[in-house]
Amino acid sequence: MSALSPEAASAPSGGTFDGVVSHGNWIRDMHPLNVAVVLASISLLALATPRPVGLVSGCVAFLGIAVAAGVGGSFARLYAKLVVGVGLVLFVLRAAFVHGNHVLFELGPLAPTWEGVREGTTFALVVMALCGALTLYFVLVPMKTFMLALELKGMPPQATYILLASFQAITDLGRSARTVMDAQKSRGIETEGNLWVRARAFVPILAPVFITALNQTEERAIALDARAFNSGIPHTHVLQLRPAPAWERAATALTAAACLATIGAGLLWT
Amino acid sequence: MDLATLRDVTFTYAYAEMPALEGVTLQLQRGQLYGVVGINGSGKSTLCSLLRGLIPHFHQGTLEGTVEILGKDLGEWDAAELSRTIGCVFDNPFTQISGIKDTVFEEIAFGLENLGVSRSDMLDRVTSVSEQMGITALLRKNPNELSGGQRQKVAFASIIAMDSEVLVIDEPTSQLDPQSSHAVFEIIADLKARGKSIVLVEHKIDLMAQFADRLVVMRSGEVVAEGPTAQVLASPAMDAADVPRPEVTDLAFALEAVGKGLGCVPVTRREAEAAIATRMRGTQIHADRVA
């Protein structure tokens, strides 16, 4: 949900939008860019330290952070989905197909090897360490706060518009597509049955939805201009990011330094 | 200085066969509430686009004649400055929401953000506008999940929050019930009372009769009448343009046709009531005398 989530709504500001965006949690209230630095550092650190211990610790660290931020449940669910849908697949394919000398067992044409299992584990963990950072980031930081942080760093508002409008357009178009699909179904157009029948339903459902959306761009342009979007005046912002306290900046710097030091040491070592 | 001066303006949208405006000559004064009426496709929205400078800055086409907005030739206006000076809301509430804000509060504040208004001013203005529009209960809702009518109110609130000198409003009540429509018209009247110049397109003729200072009647791209509301409503231009009159005006004409004219042409319910009351009193006196 949004930064102005129910917790924020019952904030002491008493029903007005005065004050800064707050989730009432010290991790979630961190500056979006600091969160990015910390998570990226952990990810890199996990990759740079001895395997597979480093990688596993990285993944565990993400879980720990999520729990501390009070989003343990939702992150764990997403992460579990990735572990099964991505990690496991990457692992199984390697375990099954990477050649090696230590064949574990034979099953028809397949001969999983110890080397394959090892490579599969490492590769899956590497991917999970990278995915974890990305997934956790967007569980912790609402898109609009992230965009605000970037805009305050000088990103043009047009870029923010494109990104945020995309998310809304996905919701809106998805909804219209469902409506049209139901309407088509009730008019007797089949959306089930053999492949050819289903394939033929695709264009009649989507074309009208897409065309309507494209037609509306004209009015959207006018509406945005009516809001002085192109005023040429530097924009101000109704949402405010909490200024990062000293401890937050120190922690961020420390994590980044630890990451750089480890990578640097690793490079010197070899 | 006038709000707008149009001299013999003809505009044809690019790739269109017919001009959408033809030979339009209009003089619009400041501080007035102009109502624009006409049947579908008569060019009302096109006139709005022209007054707002979307023609020729945004819509391509051939523009002939001269257009002056606030004393300056339309072509000389900077598009950004024009967007700040003339607020506008178009009729489709589903495209008048920015689509990038997830609370009504931020949606209304969006235009103010773009104008660089300070945060404390922003909070004040959003609060006062939403109270005025009666949408404080919506402030925390997601504007993209609202009904058409609610969106229309939010879109309108977003524009009046920007406090521009001129407002061009295209069918602001198309999705609203009679009660809300009336409330929106009262807000518009209030804006006028505070010195804004307003051009308002609307099909609800009874509300127009009650609130508009002057009416512009359009038919297939031409302006067939412009003048004080009551006078225009009584004129044959309304028939020519196929625009219905207020019920009470029709009633007065019907009475006149059977030789029982009210002696005046009422355009609002109140005027009609007054005229009929006078008549009734007259009848009463007459009856007393007979008795």
Added chain:
Amino acid sequence: MSTQSLISRYGRLTIFMIPIGIAINFVGGQLALLLKLPVYLDSIGTILVGALCGGIPGALVGLVSNGINSITSPPTLAFGILNVMFGLLAGWLGRRGVFTVLWKTLASAVPFALIGGFLGALITLWVFGGLAVGGGALVVGALMAAGLDVTTANFVAQVPMDFLDKVPTVLAVYVVLRGIPRRIFAKLPLGEVYLRAKGVTPAPVPTASQPTPGGLR
């Protein structure tokens, strides 16, 4: 005419087309899943915006689509370059009027599929050692089980699969393009191509002044 006014004259709707293109990619992909079609159909928006607004906006649609997708499915990020290439190619082909004629549009499925198949296979090989995730991976797995080596299996699986995906994709693009009214074409960078194909001469330059920077784009 300065670049700025060129942008304002021809690119006014582009920044509004990009989010729609991204949404089209998503909704197309979701419907393909919903109808249980064996194809992705998740690059319709990229090609559509490329065809209407040019290569760069098309590429942007591809890039952002994959970026957003990678939030929930991070390996998608590695294949972002494909979607970017589709956008660039669509812009290049669009400028040449390919999407105004049905058979040319259908023929364009070949270069799209070649990019998608070859580059897709190469990325799978480089980034994932030939063993990625998704429906394609199962086919690759099956081929490898049947005795092909990893490189061959990837190319053999991905090029035809991509062709199967791109034929309905470009067909959908063609259908949508036919449904866009002139007034929208008139405000798009490559709109003139489609208007000319409809037999209308491009609009005269507006009689009034040049649009100014800061105005509608």
